Amino acid sequence: MLPLLSQYLPLCREHVALLGADNDGGRKLAQRYGLNFSTCTLTPENYAAKLARHLSGGDVLLNLSLGVGSLDLMAWCREQDVVYIDSNLEPWTGQTHSLALARMHALRWQGHGRATAVFWHGANPGLVTHFLKEVLALLAPGTATCYEAVQALGIQVLVISEFDSRRASMSSAESNHGKTGIQPEFEFSNTLSASGLAGELCASAELAWGTHEGFAPVRAVLRSIGRGLALQLPTSGRATLVRSWTPSAGEFHGYLLGHLESFSMAELLSAPVPNNPIRPTVFYAVKPCFAAEAATRNMTVDVPPSHWRYRVLKDELFDGGIELGVLLLGPHLSYWYGSHLTLSEARRLRRLSTYLSCHLMRTALVLPVACAPD
Known part of the structure; x- marks a missing residue:
């Protein structure tokens, strides 16, 4: 930063x-x-x-x-x-x-x-919100607002889709997971804030609920927010898997985590009128890096273990990359728009042996600092 x-x-x-x-x-x-x-x-x-x-x-x-x-x-x-x-x-x-x-x-x-x-003007929801505005202008150039673009394109679901394929050479949680007779070290490693991701995984899964949805899941809580509804599921993010897609990974199952962009984007795509007739379902789905996913499977309660070691992977990373974008879905539309950045390319651009998620987040964070009043 x-x-x-x-x-x-x-x-x-x-x-x-x-x-x-x-x-x-x-x-x-x-x-x-x-x-x-x-x-x-x-x-x-x-x-x-x-x-x-x-x-x-x-x-x-x-x-x-x-x-x-x-x-x-x-x-x-x-x-x-x-x-x-x-x-x-x-x-x-x-x-x-x-x-x-x-x-x-x-x-x-x-x-x-x-x-x-x-x-929250980091990669999510800052950068991905700009992705959304760009793709709507690309696909529906004759519309004046994001809401009109949603109507024209028939968008029913918007997924903020993130797939982290990076691997680390010294991740005990990743390398030991699944090996018979070897107890993984109590460690949560991730390519960005390890403790932050652990907290999000343990928090309730939340999303913006679309007007086309028939009924809410059992024991879920619906709340009125702005121009529509927010849905809080009775399960945590680590226990809630949803399907998503990115160009390199194809279809995958990711964790549904509560993120502010689920609600801010839903508001952006909703008409400012009572009884809004069209509002898409919006949620964030992430497949974290292999080390973080292995550690997540070792978590047994919805509280980040205090005795675990939380570690950010940096120089140990040797392969992979990250895809972050928006996936637009409707009866006649399936379109992904976003960023694909490999570890080697990020290090070449920044000349830093560091984690590239932070490069995306820091770039987005600089914008509001630069635009702050003198």
């Missing part, structure tokens, strides 16, 4: 501060880029006082943490005239929330004359 920010924005290093709970890792990162670092563990009781030491009106807070209440930070920034950018929409550690309801709560804070807040 820091290389991209310094590459595209005129940053004054004296005015940039890193805050983090990881004293050793954070301090090394700050020293590498010549920035100030403060050890800072935010809680519901202390976040206001700690943020006030570092931020004032006109500043920008970029939150990339897990387990820190996004809505509370957004409310504080709003009152202090601080631009707020968040790669997620997180509850506090130990708390849970419905993504659909959290999104509705955040949208109630909209108003003129207030500091801007941008949520």
Whole structure:
């Protein structure tokens, strides 16, 4: 993230501060880029006082943490005239929330004359939302709105489809899984935030429910959000498999995870009128890397195991790539539009031995930072 920010924005290093709970890792990162670092563990009781030491009106807070209440930070920034950018929409550690309801709560804070807040503008839903707008303009060029394009194309289902085929040479969870007599190490490895994916897998599976759907599954909860309905399934993401497709992988079964783009895209594709006649079903399906999938099969409860080791794969990666895009489905349409990026190509482009998911997410995150008011 820091290389991209310094590459595209005129940053004054004296005015940039890193805050983090990881004293050793954070301090090394700050020293590498010549920035100030403060050890800072935010809680519901202390976040206001700690943020006030570092931020004032006109500043920008970029939150990339897990387990820190996004809505509370957004409310504080709003009152202090601080631009707020968040790669997620997180509850506090130990708390849970419905993504659909959290999104509705955040949208109630909209108003003129207030500091801007941008949520979840990473790869999902930031980049994939741009994919959706581009493909609708490509397939239905004569339409003026996304809703009109949905009507013209007859789209009933939109799948945010992600397939991660990367392999690691030193992943114990991947290499030991399934071998008789070998107990896998209690480790969750992934190509991006390992603890973040584990949390999403353990959370309830949520999606936007289309108007063409006949009935909801048993014990599922339907909620009215904006112009349609959100469906919260009684199962977690790790226990909910759905079919999806990408060009290289073909058809595959992925985990249905609750993601904000399921609801924001459904709103984008719905007419702003009462009793909206057409609204597609929208959900996010992901097939994680082999190591993460192996670790997921070893999880027995819908809580990320606290005694496990969570590790981000970097230099161990030796093969594969990632496909991320939108899959449009209807009676007369099946169309995928997105990005296919191999590990070797990502390393060639960035000249960094790092994980390419982060390249996609960081690129999307730079956009709202660059567009923030002076």
